[in-house]
Amino acid sequence: MKTAKSNYPITKVREQFPALKRTYKDKTVAYFDGPGGSQVVGTAIQAITNYMEKGGANLHGAFPSSWETEKVISEARLAxxxxxxxxxNEVAFGANMTTLTIAIANALGKNFKAGDEVVVTEMDHRANIDPWIMMAEDRGLTVRWIKVDAETKTxxxxxxxxxxxEKTKIVAIGMASNAIGTVVDLKPFAERAKKVGALLVADAVHAAPHLPIDRDEMQVDILLCSAYKFFGPHIGIVAIKEELFKHLQPYKLTTSPDYYPDKLETGTQNHEGIAGIPSAIEFFAQFGEGETRRERILNGIEEVEKHENALANRLREGLSAIEGVTVTQAGANVPKTPTVAFQVSNIKPGDICKTLAEEHSIFVAAGHFYASTLGDVLSVNDSGGWVRAGLAPYNTEEEVERLIAAIKNL
Structure with missing residues (x-):
């Protein structure tokens, strides 16, 4: 079990997030809603502001603000x-992961025929399920489901x-459950997909703030995430293997670019948001060591993970010790993100969230979090889903104890 380093610079970390200064009901807010969208690091906010203050522009213009916009996008792709x-050149941006996945599914669907198959899972967020189901319905494909073991939560x-x-064309897998935190080992899916010639699509939206990611090492063909989950702006991100991207034919305007990655970026992009992406990624790098930014990012994520996991372990332990509280989680041998889903007997999850906000200034969310099939399998949807508390680099031991105490008071 990883424990927090005593020298983790929590004060320095918290100083970087302006939102942490907020108070509600005369108390400092404790944000545990990171899995739904993290707070934004100040350097990313400043980068967005700087872009807008200097004057934004569209691309391919013969003037400085247009050139600067192109540089902003280039720097974001590199980050x-x-x-x-x-x-x-494999990185494209969009409104969000859902919008990008729908566009990619529709584009790939042009190459499929009735009788082909796609595979989705009961664990995933619907954004990595429904786009493939809709495409399958349009093209006459068969949809197959990988089930969740209700006992092991895997x-x-x-x-x-x-x-x-041999009929499978797409295997869509989430790297980690955004609802209950289970980390999925992609290796068996990747090996099987490659054996039959299927494409592997990985949803890394929930994983990206917590796990080191190497798309090619994981043998993933299409990997998606969102900057607003790792301390940046609301921008969807996809990294598609070059050979696949070359031949992808997304629905687009006839006058828009035919070359990748631009051909997937329909319409004018959120340039100011894209400007904030490098700073969000640099947030991790500041904790790390190494000669390259990649090395510093990986090392930084490892250091942040130690802090987050120590807090998550304490939260799971504290909640599990309270009579009437049920924590939904995989076994101790299964890796998990620092995301804790729980229920309290005879109290609706939504009511718990209201009480925590109004009486304790603690912000958590309730529901199935778009992992609705998982909610059905684990029989929580009829009772309002889960209360979900997610740990972030800016959370403290005091906030965790505050949350545990507040649940005890219920």
Whole structure:
């Protein structure tokens, strides 16, 4: 079990997030809603402001603000390339992960025919399920589901060879559950997908703030994440393998670029938001050591993870000791993100969130968090889903104890 380093610079970290100064009901707010969207690091806010104050512009103009916009996008692609260990020309931006996935699914669907198959899981956020189901319905494909083992809170691999077969074209897997934190080992899915010639699509939205990511090492063809989950602006990100990207034919205007990655970026992009991405990634790098930004990012994520996991372990321990509280989690041998989902007997999750906000200035969320199939499998949707508390680099031991005490008071 990892424990927090005594020299973790929590004061320095918190100083970097302006939102942490907020008070509610005369108390300093404790943010535990990071899995739904983290607070934004001040350097990213400043980068967004700087771009807008200097004067924004569209691309391909013969004037400085247009050139500067192109440089902003280029620098963001390079930062993402170091973050995910991909090539900069494989990185595209969009409104969010959901919008990008729908566009990619529709583009890939042009190459499929009735009788082909796609594979999704009961664990995933619907953003990595429904785009593939909608495409399958339009093209006459068969949808197969990898089930969740309700006891272990992990994916059931017993029928993997039957589910991923010679007819399979797409295997869509989440790297980690945004609802209950289970980290998924992609290796068996990648190996099976490659054996039958299927594409592997990985949803890294929840994983990106907590786990080191190497798309090619994981044998992933299409990897998606969102900057607003790792301390940046609301921008969706996708990294598509170059050979696949070259031949992708997304729906777009006839006058928009035919070259990648631009051909996937329909319309004018959120340039000011894109300007904030490098600073969000640099947040991790500041904790790390190494000669390259990639090395510093990986080392930095490791240091942050120690702090987050120590807090998450304390929260799980504290909540589990309270009578009437049920924590939904995989076993101790299963890696988890610092995301804790729980229920309290005879109290609706939504009511718990209201009480925590109004009486304790603690911000947490309730529901199925778009992992609705998982909620059905684990029989929590009818009772309002879970209360979900997510740990971030800026959370403190005091905040965790405050949350535990507040649940005891219920």
């Amino acid at each position: 993402v390339a170091d973050f995910l260990n991909v090539q900069a 994916l059931d691999l017993t029928q993997l060879d039957e589910l991923i077969n």
